Amino acid sequence: MKAIMMTAIGNPDVLELHDIDEPEISTATQVKVRLKAAGVNPVDTKIRHSGLLYDHPLPVVLGCDGAGEVIETGSAVSQFKPGDKVWFCHGGLGREQGNYAEYTVLDQRWVSLMPQTCSFAEAAALPLVLITAWGGLFDRGGLQAGQTVLIHAGAGGVGHVAIQLAKLKGARVIATVRSEQKAEFVKAMGADEVILYTQDGLADAVNELTGGKGADLVFDTVGAEVFKASIPATAHFGRLVTLLDPGELSLAEARMRNLLIGFELMLTPMLRDLPEARDKHVEILKQCAQWVDRGLLKTHISKQLPLAEAAKAHELIETGHSTGKIVLTV
Template structure:
């Protein structure tokens, strides 16, 4: 089978596109003919070695997300049959091969049924960012209808998904981004208020608009905790998902005197059951048209290295949406 893989961690130039033996499903695995896969920041961290993974097999197929069709099932698989359309989000980690290949053997507990009218490209583009967003809003922040969420970086891959999910839950959403085009994009996603963080005094504007936020979703690698805590309501919750090497000042007094809580999590370490619960609601929202991924481009497997370079340059504005590979 054709696959994009590495023989050792390092720069994007280490990615090889070539032939590897096709996997055979064992136990509760199913064999998926991959229709589409997408690129996430974690994929570049794993490929580069920034996020070391135990028991990493070489040659190592890159990629986390996939969507496709079941072509074979292992002897213990019970949830899916040949011909079922599925999507998943947690491959290429903890000793598992990735998804940038024509075929992938995936344990059925990490696969979910693709809604009938949802394309493989959309399912793959929303997989990891979707489960990450749901875990943060539902599992950690325990967001309730009527509460207010601020999404710092609302036009990004995760931020744009958080906006849509928070609105589907029934929350008021404030999004921050930069520039008129990105601000309008956040509005189209359902954000009730949009601020330009380059010009707006965010805590002041939040106080004027809503009196404070219940949940602050932070996508920046260098969070400004002074601004965050100033914008929070009593007993607010802050979600952190970025900044592996970040070392920033933390105003302790402003944190505990508001009875705030801080939540950081790695999506791929959540239990299979918790991820399944998230995925089932994601599929419902996809079917209902409440979730949609903005896709920057759909490329070929041969373009895998270039897609990784683009993802790594995303802070410069090199991409506007998800990077997807169609097999």
């Protein structure tokens, strides 16, 4: 089969199209999927640039997000049959095969029926960002109806679905973006107010919108400087959740505000082999599939590229300016 192989640690040109053996079912509960599309996420570029998350020799196939059609099932598979259209977040971290390929094999436990109204490309764009946004907003952030949430980088892959999930919960959403064009985009996604992000003026802008209170929850999808600037924008007794390492900084103001600080790394259940936590991920996909089919949740694909152009997809993500998601079609 055709697959994109990460042949070394380095720049996007280490991603090469190769012919490799098709994976085969090896346990009774596995399904074989003909992949139709693979989502491209920032974690893919970080692994390519910095190294695998497992002690495994190169080359490997990257790509956590996949969507496709079941073509074969193991003897004990009870949930799926050939012809089922499925989506999932599995592999691509350096141990199990990722989804930059024509076929994959995985246990039925980690698979879910994709939304009926989605294309394969749209389905492949969603799993990792949906699970991440859900975890940050609800599991770590405890977001409730009527609360105000500040979502950083609202036009990004995680950000644009986080806005929609927060609105489905009944929250008021303030989003930060870096351009007027992206401001219009996040408004279309449901943001109630938009701040053109400047680090120095963030707290003042949020406090002006909230009558001096600050946001009940701040969801940082950017990193250390944004995390630091978000502390005075968070309400006293509020929550500040980040996807990244905030680095070394003074937490004196966070302590004075009695903030709950949380970290959301949706890869932890895969990296630490926590099957019950991964079960929760599948339940999130099932719930979100219902919302997608009801027209309450959608993804924005800024670029759709053929599998052979995986290197170009990585280049686009690393500019930091893409809106929504980038997808490879197989």
